Amino acid sequence: MRILIVEDDLEAAEVMDRGLTEAGHQCVRASDGEAGLSAAQAGEFDVMIVDRMMPRMDGVSMVQALRREGDQTPVLFLSALGEINDRVEGLKAGGDDYLVKPYAFVELIARVEALSRRRETGSVQTLLRVGELEMDLIARTVHRQGKEIDLQPREFQLLEFMMRHAGQSVTRTMLLEKVWEYHFDPQTNVIDVHVSRLRSKIDKGFDRAMLQTVRGAGYRLDP
Amino acid sequence: MRLPRLFRTTPFRLTLLFLALFAAAASAFLAYIYLATAGEATRRTDQNITREMRSLVAAYDRAGVDAVNQSLIERAASERPFLYLLMKPDGSRISGSIAETPIEDAGAAVGVSTRASFSVTDDDGQGRLVKHPARGIQERLSGGEILFVGADISEDQAYVVKITRALWGAGALVVVLGLAGGLLVSRNVSRSMGALNDVVAAVRNGDFDARAAVRGARDEFDELSEGINEMLDRLQRSMAGHRHAGDAIAHDLRSPLTRLRARLETAYLDVEAGKGDAEEALAQALDDTDGVLKTFSAVLAIARLQAAGQAPDQALFDPAELAADLAELYEPTCEDKGLEFGAEFAKNLQVRGNREFLAQALANLLDNAVKYTPSGGAIMLRVRRRSSGEIEFSVTDTGPGVPDEDRARVVERFVRLENSRSEPGSGLGLSLVAAVAEAHGGRLELSEGPGKVGEMGPGLRVALILPRAA
Numbered sequence: 001m002r003i004l005i006v007e008d009d010l011e012a013a014e015v016m017d018r019g020l021t022e023a024g025h026q027c028v029r030a031s032d033g034e035a036g037l038s039a040a041q042a043g044e045f046d047v048m049i050v051d052r053m054m055p056r057m058d059g060v061s062m063v064q065a066l067r068r069e070g071d072q073t074p075v076l077f078l079s080a081l082g083e084i085n086d087r088v089e090g091l092k093a094g095g096d097d098y099l100v101k102p103y104a105f106v107e108l109i110a111r112v113e114a115l116s117r118r119r120e121t122g123s124v125q126t127l128l129r130v131g132e133l134e135m136d137l138i139a140r141t142v143h144r145q146g147k148e149i150d151l152q153p154r155e156f157q158l159l160e161f162m163m164r165h166a167g168q169s170v171t172r173t174m175l176l177e178k179v180w181e182y183h184f185d186p187q188t189n190v191i192d193v194h195v196s197r198l199r200s201k202i203d204k205g206f207d208r209a210m211l212q213t214v215r216g217a218g219y220r221l222d223p
Numbered sequence: 224m225r226l227p228r229l230f231r232t233t234p235f236r237l238t239l240l241f242l243a244l245f246a247a248a249a250s251a252f253l254a255y256i257y258l259a260t261a262g263e264a265t266r267r268t269d270q271n272i273t274r275e276m277r278s279l280v281a282a283y284d285r286a287g288v289d290a291v292n293q294s295l296i297e298r299a300a301s302e303r304p305f306l307y308l309l310m311k312p313d314g315s316r317i318s319g320s321i322a323e324t325p326i327e328d329a330g331a332a333v334g335v336s337t338r339a340s341f342s343v344t345d346d347d348g349q350g351r352l353v354k355h356p357a358r359g360i361q362e363r364l365s366g367g368e369i370l371f372v373g374a375d376i377s378e379d380q381a382y383v384v385k386i387t388r389a390l391w392g393a394g395a396l397v398v399v400l401g402l403a404g405g406l407l408v409s410r411n412v413s414r415s416m417g418a419l420n421d422v423v424a425a426v427r428n429g430d431f432d433a434r435a436a437v438r439g440a441r442d443e444f445d446e447l448s449e450g451i452n453e454m455l456d457r458l459q460r461s462m463a464g465h466r467h468a469g470d471a472i473a474h475d476l477r478s479p480l481t482r483l484r485a486r487l488e489t490a491y492l493d494v495e496a497g498k499g500d501a502e503e504a505l506a507q508a509l510d511d512t513d514g515v516l517k518t519f520s521a522v523l524a525i526a527r528l529q530a531a532g533q534a535p536d537q538a539l540f541d542p543a544e545l546a547a548d549l550a551e552l553y554e555p556t557c558e559d560k561g562l563e564f565g566a567e568f569a570k571n572l573q574v575r576g577n578r579e580f581l582a583q584a585l586a587n588l589l590d591n592a593v594k595y596t597p598s599g600g601a602i603m604l605r606v607r608r609r610s611s612g613e614i615e616f617s618v619t620d621t622g623p624g625v626p627d628e629d630r631a632r633v634v635e636r637f638v639r640l641e642n643s644r645s646e647p648g649s650g651l652g653l654s655l656v657a658a659v660a661e662a663h664g665g666r667l668e669l670s671e672g673p674g675k676v677g678e679m680g681p682g683l684r685v686a687l688i689l690p691r692a693a
Contacts, residue, residue, distance in 0.1 A: 085535060102516060154551060180552060184583040185517065187590040187652065193555040 006036030033057025067094035074115035131223035171218035238405025264379030312367035543568035561598035612691035
């Protein structure tokens with residue numbers, strides 16, 4: 001995946017670059033909004049990581065300029081501003097996701113990979129398929145190896161999100177944000193309990209576990 | 224030249240404007256009165272001389288010129304206020320009280336009367352000649368003789384002049400009184416304004432304790448004073464909040480950072496001496512850093528809510544829906560821990576608030592309940608409307624509870640009771656809930672749970688109470 005990193009904190013950019021490169025991505029760096037804008041205009045990227053507060057041109061203005069030109073590359077905003085308003089403003093400006101600094105690197109990489117996937121699902125899908133798992137989004141049914149699995153509405157949403165990001169790590173925060181739409185950090189393991197319930201429904205009685213726990217990061221649904 | 228301060232005040236200027244308008248209106252009024260009274264006097268005189276003329280003409284028609292002549296002489300001698308002149312057809316005087324007619328109409332036809340204003344010359348009793356205004360009527364009699372009847376109207380005129388003078392006097396009095404009243408009102412108003420200005424100046428110079436005096440008159444100055452005072456109160460609270468927030472963040476982060484630094488230092492020394500495990504030390508440091516970050520976020524959220532005074536982006540929503548959402552999120556966790564989870568939500572309620580903050584507050588309450596209630600216990604989430612109209616979210620557990628004397632204290636930041644120190648947590652959960660409650664104009668109430676049952680209890684009931692949605 002080609003990733004554009006627009007970040008004025010050079011050390012932070014360096015760390016991101018190294019981590020993402022190790023994960024098998026190609027990174028291009030820009031250190032302010034103007035440089036970021038020209039880099040984005042010059043090259044094709046799968047995802048852009050854009051810091052919100054930068055000299056010369058802030059991240060929001062840069063993304064707005066790109067969106068006006070019709071560039072639809074997914075954007076992950078990084079920001080030290082974590083208030084709900086800031087988040088909403090960032091998403092309104094054309095950002096696709098919002099990560100508050102400081103963040104864990106696993107969180108960053110999980111979100112970046114989730115964004116790249118988003119782009120491919122342009123057409124409206126009514127059927128999701130991951131390995132033996134099949135989800136009918138219209139009939140709201142799930143089958144594994146042809147056997148119907150009965151899910152609660154929230155479990156269905158949870159599985160849908162995991163299927164859309166199959167093969168990628170998704171963090172607990174991502175699940176709480178994308179499935180429950182909350183942006184706080186519960187002190188108890190509420191998300192883990194929901195995932196383990198889902199796991200017992202889709203994996204129990206089958207020879208292979210599809211829903212994996214990724215140590216230190218979160219979960220992954222393998223085909 | 225600068226006018227004295229009082230003359231530059233708005234009320235005084237308004238007074239002047241009002242007086243100018245009043246003077247214009249009074250002038251129009253005076254003009255009308257003058258025209259009405261003066262015209263009336265002339266009209267009445269005309270009527271009188273016409274009547275006199277008619278009676279003389281009737282005498283002439285009945286008894287001829289001699290009778291009229293006789294009558295004229297008699298009438299002129301009497302106290303009648305008329306001037307008479309009887310002339311031959313050629314205009315020469317036959318008899319009368321004046322020497323010649325002031326009206327030239329030698330060619331006038333019989334029965335046609337001509338009216339005119341003129342003046343008669345008289346002496347004022349001291350030998351000086353004075354001219355009096357007069358009105359007259361003249362007619363050619365059927366025998367060709369000319370008869371003139373006139374009347375002095377100086378008395379009527381004097382009456383009009385008197386009225387006019389009285390009106391002018393009244394006008395002048397009004398202007399003087401108005402000016403005086405205006406000055407009085409201006410002084411009063413500018414004194415009130417001056418007091419407000421003093422407050423503003425004091426605040427501008429940094430004295431945020433200055434407050435405007437409220438006189439209790441319940442007028443707009445009191446209203447303005449109250450408004451300014453309220454604004455200053457709020458500003459002061461907000462500033463104190465910000466200052467407090469800064470202090471709090473510095474204070475609250477110092478201890479966990481000190482701890483983190485100490486751990487890193489120990490680990491470093493251990494690894495250097497070949498005793499410790501570097502990987503483990505790093506993992507521990509990472510965990511500690513996450514802890515610091517969580518604390519930081521919580522402190523920042525609390526400080527911001529306290530500084531803002533009011534939660535941002537408030538909207539109307541159904542509290543039961545929010546509670547149901549959180550119940551759904553926490554129920555499996557309770558079940559996993561062997562806790563019975565109950566929910567009771569009143570229907571058709573409305574609450575105004577920031578959904579995200581309230582969700583976080585409820586999540587904190589549920590987190591606490593899950594953490595402190597031992598397996599086999601129960602947790603109850605309720606939403607109801609109090610008889611006062613307030614909306615109450617409450618979480619009741621059957622855990623050990625909080626002793627009466629500690630209830631106020633646990634809401635404070637970083638206060639963790641002795642027996643809870645083994646549980647993970649920052650000690651900020653309840654403080655954040657309290658801050659959220661306050662930012663919605665609500666409050667937090669802690670009370671005893673369902674009581675002691677065997678090993679369980681007495682439990683804790685935490686209620687987040689929000690004002691009724693207006």
